[in-house]
Ligand SMILES: [Zn+2]
């Protein structure tokens with residue numbers, strides 16, 4: 001008996017670039033995320049935590065719906081960025097409007113009600129910070145530093161910043177953006193991905209997208225390729241025994257990192273942030289395998305920055 005092994009090369013199972021949507025901006029991401037957190041919380045060992053995170057996502061959805069108009073890049077600036085493959089709303093360079101702090105205040109007020117005493121203390125601490133201190137905090141979060149901040153407060157500050165960036169990304173719309181020359185950073189805001197997702201339906205069917213850890217934009221990257229160093233060798237997939245096939249860790253021997261990959265064909269409701277939080281056991285397993293995460297989940301910073 002002859003066995004033939006097919007080796008799938010990156011790009012082989014996908015239409016040529018140009019005929020596929022390179023960028024996808026999900027609408028209603030926070031509302032869907034909250035719903036997914038609640039679904040995943042059922043019978044989960046981290047049930048209370050996931051339910052609280054669902055409330056945080058609900059608060060993000062409410063803050064996004066009430067977000068005021070803010071200044072956006074001009075058409076000329078957007079053109080220039082498209083020409084040069086640069087993200088126009090780079091978290092490092094974009095002059096951040098302090099109005100995101102209003103979103104933070106709203107989010108804090110909404111999640112305070114059902115917060116544990118520990119979380120309440122963190123939230124009260126944030127409420128006591130002045131505007132300048134909050135801007136410093138935001139800069140640390142967005143640069144992936146976390147040297148001088150209370151790690152427990154990161155998810156709340158990040159939640160408000162996510163709302164601000166998601167607001168700008170959706171206000172401009174997908175046509176405003178082109179690819180990023182640095183393919184593993186978001187083409188809208190230049191942040192690293194939280195996870196990648198293999199989508200279903202429409203022109204994106206079976207295509208893999210990286211999901212931004214800040215603005216929720218998804219951008220195309222061929223499969224079977226390391227999302228961190230772009231190596232096509234030594235890629236392997238891990239999952240927890242007995243767990244759903246919808247979430248796996250895609251690991252790379254070349255750079256020693258991993259990022260989770262989510263499959264909508266296995267579970268159409270899969271969400272890059274919620275499913276990442278609900279599969280912490282996989283992170284522990286990858287850590288034991290000597291692999292480190294290549295992109296952050298800003299709701300989980302206290303775990304990765306230990
Ligand atoms: Zn982004």
Ligand SMILES: [Zn+2]
Nearest residue numbers: 226229252255
């Ligand atoms: Zn790699």
